[in-house]
Amino acid sequence: MTETLDELARGLAGVLPPGAVITDPVRLRTYECDGLTHHRAVPGIVVLPESAEQIAAVVRLCNEYGVPFVARGAGTGLSGGALPRADGVLVVTAKMRRILQVDLADRRAVVEPGVTNLAITEAVREHGYYYAPDPSSQQVCTIGGNVAENSGGAHCLKYGFTVNHVLALEIVTPDGDIVTLDADDPGYDLLGAFVGSEGTLGITTKVTVRLSRAPETVTTLLAAFGSIEQGGQAVSAIIGAGVVPAAIEMMDALAIAAAEAAVACGYPAGAGAVLIVELDGPAAEVAHQFAEVERICRDNGAFELRTAAGPQERAAVWKGRRSAFAAVGRISPAYIVQDGVVPRTALPDVLASIDRLSAEYGIRVANVFHAGDGNLHPLVLFDDAEPGAEERAGLVSGRILDLCVEHGGSITGEHGVGVDKSRYMPKMFTDDDLDTMQLVRCAFDPRGLSNPGKVFPTPRLCGEVPGVRRGVHPLVESGRAEQF
């Protein structure tokens, strides 16, 4: 540890409870990566604060020493967003997991950032409410991480993402102030801009979320198709018919095989693709939509349709889907989880192109995705023992993102840019676009201490951004600001 960090660690111990500052190298290393394990860095220091005031104190100390800091929730991120800095402090919110207030009359709850997504729903389920965004990792990922990534889930087709369900945030700004961003604030929607900023604009310390009323009826349909093309057409037809299901998820044969191996989900044998369509809302609406979806699926070649009766069967249908990512570990020694978005109507085209890529490179690709909003999660499989396989898989994975951009889509639908995709940002955005985003960054974090090196491809000085102060920023000149 450098002298600066040594000194900082002593300072941190002074503002945090006993045991909340970790400096032992063996312990530190367990924090070296998040859910994306090929980016690693052992953090200089790990802290486990228990309150916003403690986080603010940590951030102020970091400012004093000019040391960068990175927030971390449960470390399930899939873009390396919580990748630590060897020369910095990792601020882990795992001890801040109190549900501070549940207010059913106002349909909202106030929670600390380390509360898991699912814990919110569990706290209000018995009253007929739930927290709508439902990432597959909901049992473990934290609401702070959700806010940073603007996480979505299967049901965001109808209900939207984290940003649509957060009413207020308390944050610690990168210079250590505690500020509340409220959806009801007049003026710039800073709350909206903060959500999805991947920890680069500050650390969330309190979240007010909207609670949604559990729908009267939920119907889940599992439709098996001979091919993924048929499934894709069914998706287009459903949307085209004016039905907005709560969720439309698709899995191809390879993904089905993996899920089967992991959780024996019992999907129809011989399916080239399965579609999970969930409809919810007033019973009368759902009944009508259900008939329509059923007809559309049949018209598009579904050879088996199953309807889940009751919560248990529904859970069984979803089990396969939810476990799909991790389950791929059972059919392949290694894999890359990709996340890209294409316009729904481009799905058949893009899937066919992925097939061709797969054949060309000799790399298997399993497809699991949120079909309703065109969010692909291709799982690029390879054997890390086979020489060259990893490189080829990497190429396939990158080419898939190219496909997304070519079709007017996005390089990430929910996993974020993090450290992993920052180099793809120029494919989607011009320098001017990126510089403009940097203006926001510089407004919040002129010294670039909050999760530096993420999201943006090129390190820049805040003073260097065109169009703003020309010339050297005073902070840089005085040597107090660094590049990020």
Place this chain on the structure above:
Amino acid sequence: MATPQETGPDAPQETGARARHGAGARDALSATGVTVRDAGPGDAVAGVMPRWVALPESTEEVAALMRVSAGHDLAVVPAGGGTRLHWGTPPERCDLLIDTCCLNEILEHASGDLVVRVQAGVTMDALAEALAAQNQELALDVPLAGSTVGGTLATAAAGPRRLRYGTARDLLIGLTVVLADGTVARSGGKVVKNVAGYDLGKLFTGSYGTLGIITEAVFRLHPIPRARHWVTAVLPSAPPAALSAGPSTSPGAVAAALAASQAEPSAVELDWLAPAGTFTVSALVEGVAAESRAGAVRDLLAGAAEAVPDVTGGGEAPGWWGVTPGEDVLLELRVPPSGVDGALRAIAARGLPARVRGSLASAVLQIALPPESAGTEPTELAKLPEIPEIPQLAEVAEVAAFVSGLRGDVAPLGGRLTVLTAPPELARLVDLWGPVGALPLMRRVKERFDPDRRMSPGRMAGGI
């Protein structure tokens, strides 16, 4: 009327004077090829007269204008339909009005993807008409005839259906803007799901033209519901009884019951003539089964209402539905839903006649003082050369007391009160925006985007 030169304390005097005096600026603007004309009396922005008006037709033309403006230190205000240009604080200075009326193309309607890309000057009505041809809609209630996409975003306007669909920020998926220095920046995209980079779209919703000019927007769309039914009821008693006695028939209780109802209304609105009128509540139900669900809503309301609630189908909303309650002094009140009754009680207790209207279930209400002005045709008003005097408003001080008093009353409920529009005299007596916790951060954003304060300076909260 204040001249631009006298306002804008931060304006660098020398360069400002040079730019404004020379005909160079005018020539440079014309040299961009964009139609530029001298401003007339109808072009005033909340009383501040611009010198020129430009009518660009594309993002590139806007960028060219902005580059010239940067070079000549021109203060710029964007205008959409001009329906509410006079609302908010007047700009500190204004040299160039960029009228977006000619940015009026619907660039792409990908109906299969339920997405539309439009230029900022497209009016909400024109957009709705085009989308309806494909049986789709932008589920953002058109506030006023003639208002544009850009203006709607810049003011973060939203109507009754915010309860079900959210507001502009929730439906916006991509945005193109031109910054003060002419930089063209895009964020978001054409797909409904996208977390790449910061969401500049969010930042620009509610920016009142102070960060840059919105030139294009991409929205997610919804299928037009097969049927719409409104259920309207008059609650039995007037305040104070209605707000204290049987809690199950208070507007707040009725709204809570409706919001929690499995009939899933898309909107629950209130219309009330304060301080002593009865409460009228109306709920909208949309969908294939709207009729039967409206029945459920009627049954629910029947328990609380004076007479059997009125059910109207086939698009016949109550006359006041989604109509701004007034034009002279208009306030916006937001409280957590459970605070609605308390807030209404506070309004009644102030005793001033006022028309209160808005989203009951989302607890966003507009308050017009005096109530008589409700129903004036706003578009025409805005086109008038001068803001008309307001003879009814004898006591501006009384209104000021109402604003600061009510602000104090609702604060403990977690509520906030902002003044959307008011005569200048009122602005001198009360803070129009009320306390905004994130103001320092907003200032820092403004400083980065517009360091020379040339974009609608002073039009937003905190003098931004």
Place this chain on the structure above:
Amino acid sequence: MDPELINDCVHCGFCLPSCPTYVLWGEEMDSPRGRIHLMKQHVEGTPVTDEMAGHFDACLGCMACVTACPSGVRYDRLIEQTRAVVEREHVREPADRALRELVFQLFPHPRRLRAMRVPLRLSAGLRRRIAPRLERVNPSLAAMADLAPDPVKRVRLPRRVEAVGRRRATVGMLTGCVQGEFFPQVNAATARVLAMEGCDVVIPPSQGCCGALSLHSGRPGQARRFARRTIAAFDRAGVDTIVVNAAGCGSTMKEYADLLDGVWAERAREIRTVDLAEYLAELGPVARRHPLPLTVAYHDACHLAHAQGVRSQPRELLTAIPDLELREIAESAICCGSAGTYNLFQPEAARELGDRKAERVLATGADLLVSANPGCTMQITSAIRRSGAAPIPVAHTAQVLDASIRGLGRVA
């Protein structure tokens, strides 16, 4: 520590919320994912440090992570291998070493345990008075004194219990060291229930400890010795199915074939170990159930729910009893902190987990707590006692079934 097994972990973190130590402390290195990462560090050359050993020792071995893991990571195998490495390579503090010796010399040996019970046979009042003092001297001894249940009369079980009515099967029965010593009435009930359901029950007197405690504490050598003895005892008795009523024993015995090698592994494979509830559910009922008007909270013992995947069977058996109402305990997947010897070696953590569990058990408002593991029973009872709440009676599934079949109207 098998690198292949370590690499199966994709670092998804799905196991975190089910891990009791992560629930308590929220620290990565005290989560399954973190512990696997520590194992990886060791495999890659980092020696076992005090800190590392501490995090492995803090693992309860509850296997909740195994249930939660969608990638099928064999954490059970990994931690077993790891504990052996730690015991081999790591030099512990003298006091720690002494305590571990004491426990391993005591618990797996029924006769020594019996002798030890005398000093523990303190009245409840006396125990409460000396506990704080013991706590100061040595939290582990305090834990031991705190846990020891009130002594009960020894029950001598016959070598063979004949089936009631038509014989449907012949099974062996494990008596277990802790169960046999502290809860002999559970064994008696188990034998009776099996017999009433048509089984001849063979109870070899020569059986001893199954080896579970040693195995879970990184002493595979001792565990193997016990395993071989157990197999031999049941072989000699001529049974090929062993019914086990203690979850910890059952989970270890199901793994005998992996623990042993060569001819012993073969012999292990020829014997089938089943949990009592698992076996009864599979066999199907013949004996009539009489009503038991009780509300019952069922506690998932980790070694049953996570290690053996037996969750639905005991619930089915209980709900089949007329008039009995089953209540779920919140956070049922989280360990109570007993975990074999855990409450002896990690008394503070065990206590926190016990308190957490007690709170949730009491919140059910049930008349009776049902637990299929003696360790859990001791742990939860002592936590409830500590909380000052009115004690809730605890019974084994076998006792509830016994009471119902015999028409006692209440659980003895």
